[in-house]
Amino acid sequence: MNRSRGPATPPGPAPPAGETRADEANLEYTRRATNMVLEYLKKQQDDPDPELLKRLKWTPEQLRKFVEKWEHLRQLEEQGDEAARRKLRRIYRSLGLRPGGEERRAVRQQQDRMRGLSDAARSKPPAAYADKFRAYKRSVAQ
Numbered sequence: 150m151n152r153s154r155g156p157a158t159p160p161g162p163a164p165p166a167g168e169t170r171a172d173e174a175n176l177e178y179t180r181r182a183t184n185m186v187l188e189y190l191k192k193q194q195d196d197p198d199p200e201l202l203k204r205l206k207w208t209p210e211q212l213r214k215f216v217e218k219w220e221h222l223r224q225l226e227e228q229g230d231e232a233a234r235r236k237l238r239r240i241y242r243s244l245g246l247r248p249g250g251e252e253r254r255a256v257r258q259q260q261d262r263m264r265g266l267s268d269a270a271r272s273k274p275p276a277a278y279a280d281k282f283r284a285y286k287r288s289v290a291q
Contacts, residue, residue, distance in 0.1 A: 175246070176241050179242075183241065184223075190215065190216050191216050193212065197212055222236065
């Protein structure tokens with residue numbers, strides 16, 4: 150009898166080389182959040198909110214051009230343009246958005262990846278061991 154512990158690979162398309170499922174989920178979250186913002190800006194084109202323009206430091210014409218540029222890029226992606234898809238993925242990654250309140254952990258994980266560390270989920274030691282832990286860290290650092 151062949152007992153399997155589950156599928157060898159998760160279902161669905163494999164992420165591009167160097168990306169994890171978490172990266173894919175973050176890109177999807179960023180895509181959705183960006184699309185919501187673009188829909189809002191699209192509605193603002195005809196009669197833009199002056200406070201919005203002031204915060205963005207844009208003119209109404211700049212707002213229209215921004216929305217047109219994004220719409221064009223999204224249309225190209227929907228039509229299967231690989232260059233547009235890659236450009237959008239690069240833009241989404243550069244935004245660095247993460248779902249709900251995980252900004253600090255996301256920054257730490259990104260820093261850990263840059264340093265080649267795999268233990269991104271660090272936590273503080275229990276209070277009873279905090280002094281001993283600090284003493285250990287000091288002794289190792291010498």
